[in-house]
Amino acid sequence: QKEVEQDPGPLSVPEGAIVSLNCTYSNSAFQYFMWYRQYSRKGPELLMYTYSSGNKEDGRFTAQVDKSSKYISLFIRDSQPSDSATYLCAGEGGGNKLTFGTGTQLKVEL
Amino acid sequence: EPEVTQTPSHQVTQMGQEVILRCVPISNHLYFYWYRQILGQKVEFLVSFYNNEISEKSEIFDDQFSVERPDGSNFTLKIRSTKLEDSAMYFCASSDRTENQPQHFGDGTRLSIL
Numbered sequence: 454q455k456e457v458e459q460d461p462g463p464l465s466v467p468e469g470a471i472v473s474l475n476c477t478y479s480n481s482a483f484q485y486f487m488w489y490r491q492y493s494r495k496g497p498e499l500l501m502y503t504y505s506s507g508n509k510e511d512g513r514f515t516a517q518v519d520k521s522s523k524y525i526s527l528f529i530r531d532s533q534p535s536d537s538a539t540y541l542c543a544g545e546g547g548g549n550k551l552t553f554g555t556g557t558q559l560k561v562e563l
Numbered sequence: 564e565p566e567v568t569q570t571p572s573h574q575v576t577q578m579g580q581e582v583i584l585r586c587v588p589i590s591n592h593l594y595f596y597w598y599r600q601i602l603g604q605k606v607e608f609l610v611s612f613y614n615n616e617i618s619e620k621s622e623i624f625d626d627q628f629s630v631e632r633p634d635g636s637n638f639t640l641k642i643r644s645t646k647l648e649d650s651a652m653y654f655c656a657s658s659d660r661t662e663n664q665p666q667h668f669g670d671g672t673r674l675s676i677l
Contacts, residue, residue, distance in 0.1 A: 487665060496567075496654050496668035497606065541606065548619040549594055549658065551666060553606040 456480045457544055459554035468563055472529040474540050476554050479523065482546030486518055488527045489541040491556065497541055501527065532561045565589045567669035569655050575675045576645055584640045584672045586655030595638045596656040596666060597630065599623070606654065612638065642674075650676045 457478045466472055474488075485504050489497035501516035503509045503525075509516045517526040525542055539556040546552075568587045576582050588595050597609040610620045612630055629641045638657075642649055652673050656666040 485665075489668070494670075494673075496569075496670040499665050499667060502665040543606075549596070549611050549666070550608045550619055550621075551596075551598075551606075552608070555605045 455554075456552045457542060457554040459542060459557050461555055462558040463560055464557060465560045465562060466532055468532060468534060468561055470532050470561070472527075472532050472536070472559060472561075474527040474529075474542075474557050474559070476525045476542035477523055478525070478544050478552075480544060480546055480552065481523075483544035483552075484547070485545040486516070486525050487543045487545070487551065488514075488516055488525075489543065489553075490536075491539045491541055493538075500540075532559075534561050534563060536561050567655055567657055567667055569653075569669035569672050571672060572670070573673045573675070575677060578647060578676050579644055581641065581643050582645060582674065584642075584653050584655075584674070586638045586640075586669060587636050588638055588655065588657030589667060590636070592657035592659055592667075594618075594658040594664075594666075595630075595632070596658075597640045598654045598656065598668075600652045600654065600671075602651070609640075645674075645676045647676050650674055 459476045488501040491497045506520045513530045515528040537560045541556045543551040543553045570585045595612045600606045610624045611618045652671040654671045656668045658664045658666045
């Protein structure tokens with residue numbers, strides 16, 4: 454079983470839509486969770502960083518963590534074409550080592 | 564906003580040669596990392612480095628690999644005797660002085676082994 458699983462997509466939505474991106478994880482040692490955005494030929498760009506279960510909001514982005522079901526989500530409101538990218542979730546369970554999912558490719562269309 | 568910078572952006576090397584990938588982490592960060600991403604695959608952890616020594620490494624990071632902080636600003640990854648399967652994007656990351664702070668990534672070096 455993979456430690457972090459994501460649907461690879463591609464996910465295509467119209468501009469202005471609410472986007473829901475999801476990950477499941479199996480490692481109970483994960484304490485911190487991150488969402489990164491990766492544009493083509495660029496490095497992962499940190500979007501959200503969460504520790505506890507619950508919601509964290511930053512602008513149009515909301516990260517949600519449910520440790521009881523080992524499920525993490527990223528919601529993007531009022532999606533824009535510039536949000537088109539690959540979204541990576543990652544967990545960290547000690548030693549500062551991040552374990553990434555394969556990423557979900559998102560395309561926001563005009 | 565401060566960022567992690569990596570050079571070169573693309574490195575082409577003959578199989579069997581040694582390469583050194585360079586990174587300048589964010590200036591007040593004390594934890595440094597290398598990750599790699601083979602084309603079409605997920606980002607994978609290689610090594611973490613703190614206080615001038617390796618703090619954790621993955622199974623990928625074998626004797627072929629080494630890391631060094633040669634001065635107060637650079638952090639390097641050396642790959643000896645490169646193999647075709649070393650072709651990948653290599654990302655450097657850094658995080659703040661306290662543990663469990665988010666990691667910030669550079670844009671990577673694309674390594675092509677011929």
